[in-house]
Amino acid sequence: MSEDKSQEDNRNVVYIGSQKPAMSYVLATLSCLNNSPKVYLKARGAAISHAVDVAQITINRFAQGVKVAGITLDTEELQSQEGGMRNVSTILIELEGSKKGKGED
């Protein structure tokens, strides 16, 4: 929906589901942050709470210089198994790393 969003490509987007433990998404996020100053966490439905956990664990425990630069809420239409359409909320959390190298100041 938001065409102007600067998600250059999918390499810096971490799609968060509910199956895997938060820590595996935290690892994926940290690995993305090593390659890109901006990382987007994307989740929908019940996984939204999980995405918030991943953001908070990443920032508070592993990457203190990283900040939440923006959060976007949206709604997607999904085809339900019964054939109708249903609405699902989505979240996009933008994490921004510090430009400084690790261990400075």
Next chain:
Amino acid sequence: MSEDKSQEDNRNVVYIGSQKPAMSYVLATLSCLNNSPKVYLKARGAAISHAVDVAQITINRFAQGVKVAGITLDTEELQSQEGGMRNVSTILIELEGSKKGKGED
């Protein structure tokens, strides 16, 4: 934690849990928006997804002039039943109503 947050009092805060259906929180939110231009939706843990649903349903279906003015993520420490402490993520969604009366333009 954030003392400077301008949540003047609790009258414009809707605490969102996971038990009740989203629609009852939507009603509470609409009723708050009638009395106050700003309403805060607050949730923690698994109810975070529910809070996002409530915000999206409120905006898309019932109060088109209302916007998400800000979203804050945080972590709270809770006493677990086994005696230890555990961290729980929280979300605070700030909804801002339009100043215009209903039915105008």
